[in-house]
Amino acid sequence: GAGVSQSPSNKVTEKGKDVELRCDPISGHTALYWYRQSLGQGLEFLIYFQGNSAPDKSGLPSDRFSAERTGGSVSTLTIQRTQQEDSAVYLCASSFRGPLRGYTFGSGTRLTVV
Amino acid sequence: AQKVTQAQTEISVVEKEDVTLDCVYETRDTTYYLFWYKQPPSGELVFLIRRNSFDEQNEISGRYSWNFQKSTSSFNFTITASQVVDSAVYFCALIPNAGKSTFGDGTTLTVKP
Numbered sequence: 001g002a003g004v005s006q007s008p009s010n011k012v013t014e015k016g017k018d019v020e021l022r023c024d025p026i027s028g029h030t031a032l033y034w035y036r037q038s039l040g041q042g043l044e045f046l047i048y049f050q051g052n053s054a055p056d057k058s059g060l061p062s063d064r065f066s067a068e069r070t071g072g073s074v075s076t077l078t079i080q081r082t083q084q085e086d087s088a089v090y091l092c093a094s095s096f097r098g099p100l101r102g103y104t105f106g107s108g109t110r111l112t113v114v
Numbered sequence: 115a116q117k118v119t120q121a122q123t124e125i126s127v128v129e130k131e132d133v134t135l136d137c138v139y140e141t142r143d144t145t146y147y148l149f150w151y152k153q154p155p156s157g158e159l160v161f162l163i164r165r166n167s168f169d170e171q172n173e174i175s176g177r178y179s180w181n182f183q184k185s186t187s188s189f190n191f192t193i194t195a196s197q198v199v200d201s202a203v204y205f206c207a208l209i210p211n212a213g214k215s216t217f218g219d220g221t222t223l224t225v226k227p
Binding site for chain 2: 033042056058059102107108
């Protein structure tokens with residue numbers, strides 16, 4: 001597609017349930033990033049995929065968070081046993097190989113845990 | 115460790131005023147990239163500019179200009195003759211050659227008519 005696509009755009013879930021957030025990057029972009037933006041806050045790095053290399057998971061806040069990238073394209077961010085503090089906008093971005101040309105961000109998934 | 119500080123949480127100006135958004139960074143890397151992004155009310159982040167650590171030339175693009183000063187670790191962003199459509203949250207980011215990036219907390223700019 002022309003841009004980075006994220007789904008769903010909004011997700012309301014009950015505390016304790018698992019959620020999956022999807023990111024479809026721009027075709028040909030080898031680098032994919034997940035960020036979290038809490039209300040009124042800046043962007044918090046979560047995880048970074050670059051080609052076939054092992055992902056940089058150093059930003060994941062707990063072992064309830066995991067992410068996969070299948071076939072070097074679509075990525076899924078999974079949050080298990082959601083907590084209220086997980087409520088935030090989850091942004092995905094992709095770039096061609098790395099940061100040289102900047103990232104293109106998706107519109108995000110607004111997650112609300114009730 | 116990397117750090118990006120945008121000391122101005124909120125700025126409010128009247129249309130046609132000039133406004134400068136400050137960004138100060140810390141890094142031990144010798145090669146890195148600095149970015150500014152705009153996040154309008156719609157939420158989607160829009161890339162504005164990239165500057166690499168070896169290029170200290172200032173840049174002007176229309177009403178936007180950027181002042182990169184390595185000596186003070188600053189990468190400030192100026193909007194000249196601001197317009198209501200400039201109202202948004204602006205993020206400064208530091209990105210190493212590969213991998214983990216650091217964003218500032220953002221500056222919310224409100225331009226009043």
